[in-house]
Amino acid sequence: MSSMELVVGLIQIVISAALINNFVLHYFVGICPFLGVSRRVDMAFGMGCAVTFVISLAAFLSWTFTYYILRPGAPLPAWVWHAVGGDASVSIDLSVLSYILYIFVIASSVQFVEMYVRKYFPALYKSFGVFLPLITTNCAILFACLEIMKHLQDPTELWSLPQALALALGGGIGFTIAISLMAGLREELDLCDVPKPFKGPGITLIIAGIMAMAFMGFTGMDKGVHAALSSLFQ
Amino acid sequence: MASSEPTALERLVNGILPENPIYRQLLGMCPVLAVTAGMRPAMTMAAATAAVLISANIMISLIRGLLKPHLRILVFTLTIATFVTIADRFLAAFMYQMSKQLGPYVPLIIVNCLIISRCEICASKQGLRIAIADAVGMSLGFTLALASIATVRELLGAGTWFGLPVLAESWWPRWGIMVLPPGAFLALGLLLATAQWFTQRRTANSHK
Numbered sequence: 001m002s003s004m005e006l007v008v009g010l011i012q013i014v015i016s017a018a019l020i021n022n023f024v025l026h027y028f029v030g031i032c033p034f035l036g037v038s039r040r041v042d043m044a045f046g047m048g049c050a051v052t053f054v055i056s057l058a059a060f061l062s063w064t065f066t067y068y069i070l071r072p073g074a075p076l077p078a079w080v081w082h083a084v085g086g087d088a089s090v091s092i093d094l095s096v097l098s099y100i101l102y103i104f105v106i107a108s109s110v111q112f113v114e115m116y117v118r119k120y121f122p123a124l125y126k127s128f129g130v131f132l133p134l135i136t137t138n139c140a141i142l143f144a145c146l147e148i149m150k151h152l153q154d155p156t157e158l159w160s161l162p163q164a165l166a167l168a169l170g171g172g173i174g175f176t177i178a179i180s181l182m183a184g185l186r187e188e189l190d191l192c193d194v195p196k197p198f199k200g201p202g203i204t205l206i207i208a209g210i211m212a213m214a215f216m217g218f219t220g221m222d223k224g225v226h227a228a229l230s231s232l233f234q
Numbered sequence: 235m236a237s238s239e240p241t242a243l244e245r246l247v248n249g250i251l252p253e254n255p256i257y258r259q260l261l262g263m264c265p266v267l268a269v270t271a272g273m274r275p276a277m278t279m280a281a282a283t284a285a286v287l288i289s290a291n292i293m294i295s296l297i298r299g300l301l302k303p304h305l306r307i308l309v310f311t312l313t314i315a316t317f318v319t320i321a322d323r324f325l326a327a328f329m330y331q332m333s334k335q336l337g338p339y340v341p342l343i344i345v346n347c348l349i350i351s352r353c354e355i356c357a358s359k360q361g362l363r364i365a366i367a368d369a370v371g372m373s374l375g376f377t378l379a380l381a382s383i384a385t386v387r388e389l390l391g392a393g394t395w396f397g398l399p400v401l402a403e404s405w406w407p408r409w410g411i412m413v414l415p416p417g418a419f420l421a422l423g424l425l426l427a428t429a430q431w432f433t434q435r436r437t438a439n440s441h442k
Contacts, residue, residue: 196434197430216416
């Protein structure tokens, strides 16, 4: 594939993960911070940026581990197997360890990011409070790792590292968009007359439903994006 | 001190309605929205979550004396990840179509806040019997919540229940939106509001 086609493919992955198959509004991951997000758009945007960074870091690490160690026919176990004199026709598949490894990688990434932020951005660390460790249980990060694993199962169509990072970045951007929109809407909600049973999570979920309907309008856009980008780079 | 702690039976009943994980505690929303398009995937997910929750509670309760405070969340998460791997492989082996339909949501049980919070609040501090009762109660509550949302979505959206046709095409027009992502948000929001309304009425009546 030419490099232009590669770039078009990457941009397509980013737009698909950010808008068409938005992590929050289409795949329902990352709902807990989405529902509990503060009413301040700048705090929500900061949270989105933190999640984007952690997703990218976790995706990089999990792609590396999955590609070289865990997937069926991975090079490192094959090398070890050969070194101990095993039969060369056997293909080793360690993907049963995937979930444990991914959650370990995510917990370590969050810990690392927390230490880094506490040392170099103490004001930011203070404003995040308890939310930074809670990113570990953010479904969006594990979901990104699982999607990357899904694309590393078929030996004929393996995703490269730039593609995995594009998916992670797109997912993080989509999460940031959704959470910032929700924070802005909740700011306006304070001035509205919400019926008592709906206050809190009830009205937030209904707003999310209408947002999801709006984002459904992006369906089928990826073919048009591909055509537009291809003609642009031609 | 011991008499003020809830007994095993109280914990079991507690988890079903009074402290329902979805309608009261608002934990574990991600799988709830994703798998409730029909009753069959919802019940499969409920069974998988129940299996993981009960197993994790048993294991954590058995090793609670060995937990170091600053590493305990990691230990919980790794234990849950092991049991989820077992559950996922079991589903892939014996119910392959359902496993494909549920997709990435079975491994997402690992980050289901409900299980980690139950391990933290109950299993790491209580004995085996109480931990099991708590897990069973929470699982029943989770199943009840999933069943309610899935019933609403499947009946309104496809006119079937567990795949069996219930509402004929001529009686009820299909609300296609209900089986799509927005319908999940709308159904959960309306059901949450209904639950809140009942609670507020009960509180208002008890004050009179």
